[in-house]
Amino acid sequence: MQTSQIYGPTLREIPAEAELVSHQFMLRAGLMRKSTAGVYTYLPLGLIVLHKIMAIIREEMTSAQGQEILLPIMQPAELWHETKRWDDYGDEMFKLVDRHKRQFCLGPTHEEVITALVRADVRSYRQLPLRLYQIQNKYRDEIRPRFGVIRGREFIMKDLYSFDIDEQGLHESYQAMFQAYTRIFERCGLSALPVEADSGAIGGDATHEFMVLADSGEADIVYCSACDYAANVERAEFVAPDVHTITNDSANSDCIQELDTPHTTTIDELTSALEISADKLIKTMIYLADKKPIAALIRGDYTLNEVKLQKALDCQELVLADAQTTEQVTSAPVGFAGPVGLSIPIIVDYSVMTMSHGITGANQRDLHLANVTLGRDYQATAIADLREAKSGDPCPHCSEALESARGIEVGQVFKLGTKYSEPLEATFLDENGKKRPMIMGCYGIGVSRTMAAIIEQNHDSDGICWPINVAPYHVIIVPVNYKDEAQKNVADAVYRQFLDAKVAVVLDDRHERPGVKFKDADLIGYPIRITVGPRLLPEKQVEVTIRHNKEQLTIHLDEVLEKVSRLLYG
Ligand SMILES: [Zn+2]
Incomplete structure (x- = not known):
């Protein structure tokens, strides 16, 4: 072509x-x-x-x-x-x-x-x-x-x-x-x-x-x-923690305690106001599951995965509740939700089971609760794996850190x-x-x-670097100046030679500047470019460029088919 x-x-x-x-x-x-x-x-x-x-x-x-x-x-x-x-x-x-x-x-x-x-x-x-x-x-x-x-x-x-x-x-x-x-x-x-x-x-x-x-x-x-x-x-998946350790730990926990937390509606504001780390917090999120409100609880430094939550709830539709619904359900502005006293289903992530001194919203403006404990201060409708895995979490097969x-x-x-x-x-x-x-x-x-x-996996800033098996053509022959008789003759002859050898080859016969032709060849991503130019032609040589690593070889015309075939097909 x-x-x-x-x-x-x-x-x-x-x-x-x-x-x-x-x-x-x-x-x-x-x-x-x-x-x-x-x-x-x-x-x-x-x-x-x-x-x-x-x-x-x-x-x-x-x-x-x-x-x-x-x-x-x-x-x-x-x-x-x-x-x-x-x-x-x-x-x-x-x-x-x-x-x-x-x-x-x-x-x-x-x-x-x-x-x-x-x-x-x-x-x-x-x-x-x-x-x-x-x-x-x-x-x-x-x-x-x-x-x-x-x-x-x-x-x-x-x-x-x-x-x-x-x-x-x-x-x-x-x-x-x-x-x-x-x-x-x-x-x-x-x-x-x-x-x-x-x-x-x-x-x-x-x-x-x-x-x-x-x-x-x-x-x-x-x-x-x-x-x-x-x-x-x-x-x-994360596995549920051992139930015995939870019971012992909960028994030793202190009573629930109110904390004044004016204007702290996000995890970041709360951790800096209380000078604690996010793993001490219990995040409470209100969702609409098939249009009915539910609360989902997870440790403050973890991310809840909605696909897991939807599976745990076995619902068709799951959306985060809007501010108005959250206020109706919790009687407090967004940012102060907590499980204590809530009358909607509460789905609890495994990570919250072991928390005996958790800090949650109090369902009241500018107020949080400390030492909130599952089973004592609130009940879970269901306990499930809701946590999104991230790098550093243990591999479920061998416990090494995941990437x-x-x-x-x-x-x-x-x-x-x-x-x-x-x-x-x-x-x-x-x-x-x-x-x-x-x-x-x-x-x-x-x-x-x-x-x-x-x-996505095979490109550089100039264009595509097709793997050989899927490249549209394997070789492009680029004469620097196709109007030049000598270059034209050699380019045509090499083209014919590759065609006869059944190599998928293209000849750039356009009367464009060489820069334009090279740019197009790189953009389209032909695995091999053979350049026929005035510099090497007197020595009966051409320049062969490998697209994916830009390596350049000078090859004699008598050997070009054999050497390029070896580069392409091994
Ligand atoms: Zn592993």
């Missing part, structure tokens, strides 16, 4: 709307263009990269006994009513109505459609296991689409669904996918970490997310360098069990002729998101 023929104009300026490096470079390098908020068109170079990622995914899915199908984007509402997700899914689902007033959605995910497909065709255990997958557009009406394709409203996903006869079969499917995912991300040039994730209502060790570590990531994770433990902060990082989720593997097969009645007859629900798993990869994640 010649660059003059490639439709993919590069941009010098950083587009104002692009916060993330991957988003900036995908626009600047001419890989994609925005159509409307959260919806993108892929241009030729971007589409080549996507297809390369898809090819790697397809190979690994085939190796793991996956069979590719293509499910519809448009899905009937009736199916989603069967699993009660039509209403539960919320505003993120794009809904539409046809001329007969029948309702449909644009698939945000495909569990319903595929389960309905399999239930209609599979009758016997002999037809199982099945691993079916597709690579397909998905739709989510994000309230705030951002970060380019990382959080778009239309995006490409690979989703595989496994159907097994029992838990053992599901375990094997899960392991097969877990290993396939590890290979896929490795082949894409990504270092992705499988982390334990929260599995919501299903529970257990039923899900892992594959995270690409990047400071720009939206997910908070903790991991242990001493062992292989890694988890989402929502998932990382924290941010990540971009590129894949997730999930044991569904009978969550969909039961309501949708996807059953089979086992060896004894008994009807049983299929045991399912689902396994997703964000394909367009993977492309962005690759750029």
Whole structure:
């Protein structure tokens, strides 16, 4: 291919709307263009990269006994009513109505459609296991689409669904996918970490997310360098303290005592006014759980994780109460809430169980209480793990200090069990002729998101540094002046030589200044640049630049194909 023929104009300026490096470079390098908020068109170079990622995914899915199908984007509402997700899914689902007033959605995910497909065709255990997958557009009406394709409203996903006869079969499917995912991300040039994730209502060790570590990531994770433990902060668990120590400690505690604390409504103001550290405080937060007020308590120096709280409460909706509600519930302004005398449910984090001299709000303006003790001064409706893990916390496997990082989720593997097969009645007859629900798993990869994640991990200030397996082309030949007869002849000959050797090569045939051509080559991120210029040409030599480390080599024309091939393919 010649660059003059490639439709993919590069941009010098950083587009104002692009916060993330991957988003900036995908626009600047001419890989994609925005159509409307959260919806993108892929241009030729971007589409080549996507297809390369898809090819790697397809190979690994085939190796793991996956069979590719293509499910519809448009899905009937009736199916989603069967699993009660039509209403539960919320505003993120794009809904539409046809001329007969029948309702449909644009698939945000495909569990319903595929389960309905399999239930209609599979009758016997002999037809199982099945691993079916597709690579397909998905739709989510994000309230705030951002970060380019990382959080778009239309995006490409690979989703595989496994159907097994029992838990053992599901375990094997899960392991097969877990290993396939590890290979896929490795082949894409990504270092992705499988982390334990929260599995919501299903529970257990039923899900892992594959995270690409990047400071720009939206997910908070903790991991242990001493062992292989890694988890989402929502998932990382703390164990309940020993009950005996608590009882003894509480018995020795002093009586409750009032503290005048004028104008101290924040943890910082309180710790400096009372000259104490935050771990002596009990934070009391008022939330609305399914619109009913509750109080959540945690030690003052810890952060409460709302995903954990929501799980402990088993509620659909959880929001921090506004000032007005807090004042109604506690009879005090915000900042003076405490558990003593509250008549709403009180959910207590493990960290508060061992506190016998805790300081809390008194539910009265400018007043706090000291020596507040659980079980004596107030009762807990429930005690749960509400604390968000952070770096320095002990690893639950080996007790070493955890480290924290941010990540971009590129894949997730999930044991569904009978969550969909039961309501949708996807059953089979086992060896004894008994009807049983299929045991399912689902396994997703964000394909367009993977492309962005690759750029997040492989770039420098000049542009993208594509890993070889996903680079749109492997080599670009840049004549310094294509109008110069000698340079043109050599550049054309080298180009022809690489084409004949089936190397993915591009010739920059544009009549641009060399600086412009070099900048574009770096921005787009061709792994190897061969520069044909007047300085080396009399010696029958060219300059070879390796994109990712900027190393430059002078190579004789007779050896250029062989040496560059070795640099590229080893
Ligand atoms: Zn560990």
